[in-house]
Amino acid sequence: QKDNRHQHVRFSREANQNAPHTSSLYKKPFAESFExxxxxxxxxxxxxxxxxxxxxxxxxxxxxxxxxxxxxxxxxxxxxxxxxxxxxxxxxxxxxxxxxxxxxxxxxxxxxxxxxxxxxxxxxxxxxxxxxxxxxxxxxxxxMGSYNYLGFADNTGACADAAVEATEKYGVGVASSRCEMGNLDIQEKLEQLVARFLGLESSMIFGMGFATNSMNIPALTGKGCLILSDELNHASLVLGARLSGSTIRVFKHNNMQSLEKLLRDAIAHGQPRTHRPWKKILIVVEGIYSMEGSIVRLPEIVALKKRYKAYLYLDEAHSIGALGPNGRGVVDYFGLDPKDVDIMMGTFTKSFGAAGGYIAGKKDLINFLRCHSHSALYATSMSPPVAQQIITSMTIIMGEDGTTLGxxxxxxxxxxxxxxxxxxxxxxxxxxxxxxxxxxxxxxxxxxxxxxxxxxxxxxxxxxxxxxxxxxxxxxxxxxxxxxxxxxxxxxxxxxxxxxxxxxxxxxxxxxxxxxxxxxxxxxxxxxxxx
CATH class of the missing domain: 3.90.1150.10 (Aspartate Aminotransferase, domain 1)
Known part of the structure; x- marks a missing residue:
């Protein structure tokens, strides 16, 4: 079998023996179509x-x-x-x-x-x-072409009404970055809600989804680091990896044998010429690949990441809100512990009917990004009505509005x-x-x-x-x-x-x-x- 996408691929429990949080996975057949x-x-x-x-x-x-x-x-x-x-x-x-x-x-x-x-x-x-x-x-x-997965991109309803109220209270723009004069209480409220929604310690929001990837990956890796990237990763991930100055190696799409081979070679041989150990190995994948419609084989990637002591960057732009029994993305879909993902990234442009993106993880990680991310230091902060749109839609998804609409x-x-x-x-x-x-x-x-x-x-x-x-x-x-x-x-x-x-x-x-x-x-x- 030359590629794991050929025919119908059914993933087995045996692939997750080394992952402590994956023992109860795959309660239903998980199939991927490719001809x-x-x-x-x-x-x-x-x-x-x-x-x-x-x-x-x-x-x-x-x-x-x-x-x-x-x-x-x-x-x-x-x-x-x-x-x-x-x-x-x-x-x-x-x-x-x-x-x-x-x-x-x-x-x-x-x-x-x-x-x-x-x-x-x-x-x-x-x-x-x-x-x-x-x-x-x-x-x-x-x-049939919109990313409006949960139908929140409407001009009527609770989200629209809340956005109008936020516009009347705050205005439509901030005209400053977060670290200068652009930090509002509604943005901090959204960050706390995102962290709670994902089950992580802390989160940080950005005004543009593309910049969330392209401007934050360079803050996390640099020279002497290795990025292992899926061959079908989005352009924003590719640009961020190139801007970081890290060494980039590409593995076949959703192919765990290809990824493991790269991990083994990276640890066995180290950096080129010097053969020193890599300062950091970062695996970069997406939740749902927007051109293929395929879901990342996350349990197996988590198992490999733990086995080889690497870090995992997960882009949930298309999967957050659209997958999982609670709408919490591919981690929720597989029943994994969100703490097994080191850097959790996603956008608000799809399921939430808004704009911008987020990065969530440990509090130390988020505090580091607040000081070193170009997107945080130089970009204009998120518009208040956009933030309110996300807060309202996310509250509905979580069921905290008192209804079962989400x-x-x-x-x-x-x-x-x-x-x-x-x-x-x-x-x-x-x-x-x-x-x-x-x-x-x-x-x-x-x-x-x-x-x-x-x-x-x-x-x-x-x-x-x-x-x-x-x-x-x-x-x-x-x-x-x-x-x-x-x-x-x-x-x-x-x-x-x-x-x-x-x-x-x-x-x-x-x-x-x-x-x-x-x-x-x-x-x-x-x-x-x-x-």
């Missing part, structure tokens, strides 16, 4: 990119001789002798392929981005280099996720990720189908996100559905019906997995039993 790209599809995909490349260079030749207008940014003639401002291949891809499917992205939303939304209609007369608004609005588009949303998200994934699998399309992950990638493969899928779904009033190279491997272009607790069963059925129609139209049903027989009605089952 190899069919050979014919892979060949046709490479051929498609090859044809696009040939025509792209032909168009560049026409642009060079001013036969065709060039819209893309280029260096001036006097700049070409120096270091180029623009990378040639990235520019080539942007001007020859990205622009052909650009109408699927950056589309203006003119309503609340909830379960349904309104989109501004626009047209292009120059192959998506510029757009003109028609003045019309595409109404009631089912939003528990109901967590349960509904889990039911919607299971239902949507099962129906897609029965449909015959290829989907990736864990059965409990609300991020559902559906494989498109061929470049021409990326834009076509987004357009055809929008014609049926379904808003989706389509993703291609370089955000994914070149032969693994995909559409990414994000399931929400705000979706009703009728909305999901409408989206599934549209996906089925477009799947037939574009021939997207690539799955070679055996499909279950059509379910019989209960009357037919009874008659068969009687016979």
């Amino acid at each position: 190899e790209t069919p050979l014919l599809v892979a060949v046709l995909t490479y051929m498609g990119y090859g044809i696009l490349t040939v025509f792209g260079y032909l168009r560049d030749f026409l642009r060079h001789w001013s036969i065709q207008t060039c819209h893309v940014a280029r260096e001036k003639e006097e700049q070409k002798d120096f270091v180029p401002l623009y990378q040639d291949f990235e520019n080539f891809y942007t001007r020859n392929l990205y622009m052909r499917i650009r109408d699927n992205w950056n589309r203006p939303i003119c309503s609340v981005p909830g379960a349904k939304m309104n989109l501004v209609e626009r047209v292009s007369r120059d192959y998506n280099w510029t757009f003109e608004h028609t003045g019309r609005v595409v109404k009631d588009v089912i939003n 528990a109901d949303r967590i349960r509904r998200l889990s039911e919607n996720t299971t239902y949507f994934r099962r129906k897609l699998r029965e449909m015959g399309v290829v989907i990736y990720g864990n059965d409990d992950s609300p991020v559902v990638p559906m494989m498109l493969y061929m470049p021409a189908k990326i834009g076509a899928f987004g357009r055809e779904m929008l014609k049926r009033n379904i808003g989706t996100v389509v993703v291609g190279f370089p955000a994914t491997p070149i032969i693994e272009s995909r559409a990414r559905f994000c399931v929400s607790a705000a979706h009703t069963r009728e909305m999901l059925d409408t989206a599934l019906k549209a996906t089925d129609e477009v799947g037939d139209l574009l021939q997207l049903k690539y799955s070679r997995r055996e499909q279950p027989l059509p379910s019989l009605g209960w009357m037919a089952k009874e008659s068969l039993l009687q016979d």
Whole structure:
């Protein structure tokens, strides 16, 4: 088995023998779906990119001789002798392929981005280099691309009312960093609530989720330290690791054999040239991987981390609120002790319907970051109404508002996720990720189908996100559905019906997995039993 993602992977209890808090894990099957790209599809995909490349260079030749207008940014003639401002291949891809499917992205939303939304209609007369608004609005588009996992991104309800009150009391902005004149009691209240929600000693909040990773990892590691990073980690984690100056080594996605080999080699050989022991070894992983829909194999990583005396940095941007019986993320999902994770990071931009991020852990760690984190020292502190939005939504999730609304949303998200994934699998399309992950990638493969899928779904009033190279491997272009607790069963059925129609139209049903027989009605089952 070349990769742990192939076929259905079921994790066993034996993998966690060395972890003291994992003895009661895996009470239910834990499966991850992955299918190899069919050979014919892979060949046709490479051929498609090859044809696009040939025509792209032909168009560049026409642009060079001013036969065709060039819209893309280029260096001036006097700049070409120096270091180029623009990378040639990235520019080539942007001007020859990205622009052909650009109408699927950056589309203006003119309503609340909830379960349904309104989109501004626009047209292009120059192959998506510029757009003109028609003045019309595409109404009631089912939003299948938002990270609004628990449905808190609304303009009505308890969260919105509390945010309005906070705006009237504090204003909309602080205009200062926390360490100067930007520290408010509402921010301290939120930090205490986050620590209590996660079951940790202390926490610290930041105004931007991306900066939470990119600006705090350099404060935690430096020269002489080793970072072991999953190959599919988010760009913010990659940037933070590079800025730290640490040595970076990458292990295969969710592959524990690859991670353990790197840990053994790091301890056996030490630093390059000097062979001195590493000052610090930091394992960096995510809870849910946003492009794969896979859940981190956290119990096994915790066991390895303890065995080899490393540190663990867990990014719960997509998993906090969306996983676990209490909505406390992947740690809650596996029933682990949160203290087994050294640095717990997450964002408020998804399940909480707000903005910003947090880092939680031991009190000594948080006190250190308050003095050394660039994001804490230089960035503007979190807006008060945003902080109040998070406080209210988190209180609802915890059930401290006196209702069962939070528990109901967590349960509904889990039911919607299971239902949507099962129906897609029965449909015959290829989907990736864990059965409990609300991020559902559906494989498109061929470049021409990326834009076509987004357009055809929008014609049926379904808003989706389509993703291609370089955000994914070149032969693994995909559409990414994000399931929400705000979706009703009728909305999901409408989206599934549209996906089925477009799947037939574009021939997207690539799955070679055996499909279950059509379910019989209960009357037919009874008659068969009687016979």
